[in-house]
Amino acid sequence: MASHCIHIPPPISSTAVSAATTVLNKLSVCKTLNHIKQLHAQILHHRLNSFLCNLSFSSSSINLTYALSLFSSIPSPPKPTFFNPFLRNLSHSSEPKATILFYKKIRHVGGRLDRYSFPPILKAASKVSAFFEGMEIHGVAVKIATVSDPFVETALVDMYGSCGRINCARKVFDEMSQRDVVTWNTMIERYCRCELVDEAFKLFEEMKSSNVMPDAMILCNIVSACNRTGNMSYNRAIYDFLKGNDVRMDTHLVTALVTLYAGAGCTDIAREFYMKMSVRDLFVSTAMVSGLSKAGRLDDARVIFDQTGNKDLVCWTTMIKAYAESDHPQEGLRVFEELCRSGIKPDDVTMESVISACANLSTMDRAKWVHLYTRSNGFESDLLVNNALINMYAKCGDLDRARDVFEKMPMRDVVSWSTMINAFSMHGEASDALITFARMKEENMEPNEVTFVGVLYGCSHSGLVEEGKKIFASMTNEYSLTPKLEHYGCMVDLFGRANRLREALEIIESMPMAPNVVIWGSLMSACRVHGELELGEVAAKHILELEPNHDGALVLMSNIYAREQRWDDVRNIRRVMEEKNVFKEKGLSRIDLNGKSHEFLIGDKRHKQSDEIYAKLEEVVSKLNLAGYVPHSGSVLVDVEEEEKKDLVLWHSEKLALCFGLMNEEEEEEKGLCDVIRIVKNLRVCEDCHVFFKLVSKVYEREIIVRDRTRFHRYKDGLCSCRDYW
């Protein structure tokens, strides 16, 4: 409205002009100076009034200065009816703080405020969280005796709540003589905003008892608070309430409900609410897509997505993210291509999901492609994008590129640091992880819970027990963070891997929360590695109590027995697994060559170069035998003949992938493409393959990077980056 450089007074309304004309006509009959002064005051009043009326939405600082000077020039301060609408407009403007300035000016010139003045002033104080000014205004309101007004009191509740003084808010609320739906909502909303969902729900119940009917907005506040905090304890009650009462729903409430129930896995209830909307709102549809994806119903989500017309960027990104985070990164990239064709420009959140898809795909070709894309589309300094790139390169096994992105970032946040630390940890570079952690401290970047997971993970995977213990203790001592389940998990892992099983068990026993399947799994895995059969069984039994069909527990139990050659027990477990239809996930290894992926299962003969691959395997084995390699059959679970076992071990999928990689090395070398051999495996690398890969890296002078289920192994000159500790 107003120019930034030259101030043009706003147009005077026609009523104000005629009023001013009337006043001016009176000028000729003025006899005394006092008469003229009075007249002047009236003119100013009219000028101010028309000015304030026209100022509706404009509140530039120049206008405010002008309004304030007009105010000062009026001998007798104007009545509240003059400035109350202006206060309201100011409080709704982008400069709510100006309302308080204006309020101070009114007080300064001795202007009278009434009960209509306070709600806007308090709203402004609420918006800028001005606690001390809010208290002062409260005091003035008491003096002017307007506090028993429900409008003023509701505004006070809102103001105190917004300033984080929830108890002050509650005090005003409790002392109110009458409360309507807006009052209840204000208090409930304030509880929700500070994540006190239990308090909010208590009030919701109280409200019903006092015969005030909750409306859609109140429910929406509670439901979205449940969504934000992950509090599922009211899901049932909310559903029952909506079934038993006729609440007029709007798209806001339905969106929140769909998010709540689909996110909790109750997709039928989510669909029920979704179907209630006759008009398909983009928010509701997107919530449905997101919720179904989170509940693992990706195909259902896709159906909704395809049915949604006029999709916006958020909707597209939701679908891409869903695929990226599940096992379908390829499909995510296809949706991204479709998005690009639709002419909508992706933003940083979209790119974050696309990069995450590439990370899960783990092919360097794709990784380089998406990096190039972000660079040529103006994302080179973007925080979100760069953080995602660090993670992607780390997951693709290229720690150097991950580090390069990190070092070149113009700004880093706690996520950048945590991601980089975690990248080092994944690659077994615990010393780099610790150096980075120390550097973070030097640069005054405050670590969070996620940072500590990364650091502790690094310690546990490199056997730095004492260091890990110190860092774990520093969480509470130095950083006043409360260790969560994941941190205890890292500690169990740390002690377990280091064969300090008693201490691992002590951690579990001292945890303030119930250990979950992952914690027991970590202990059990350590027991298997260190041959602690008895404790392993204890851990496995705990797991099977929590998840009777837990394949990992059954497999690890059979592993424990296999190691002890207790084949009867192995067969028993196998039988249970077959009965319950639980099967161990099959080992699958992938290698990329010239932009094509090649996958191998154990003993796989499906590849068209299969014969060459097995011939290469024989050649490699004979060369390794000269270097002292003896197949280690302990990694085989079932009771088979010794000779057969050796074959099974030799046919592990990663060995086939490796031979395929070696076979094609000459061809690649000619083209100058000779790079490290990169293999991605879905399970952990077995002991035999680990020795095998180390020797190949030496005998064939090749660097090999294997990503397994939990970490990276970088084989070079006969050694592995994990230092045989994994």
Add this chain to the structure above:
DNA sequence: ATAGGGTTAG
């Protein structure tokens, strides 16, 4: 003749 809640999807 002026006043109080304003949320929902990546």
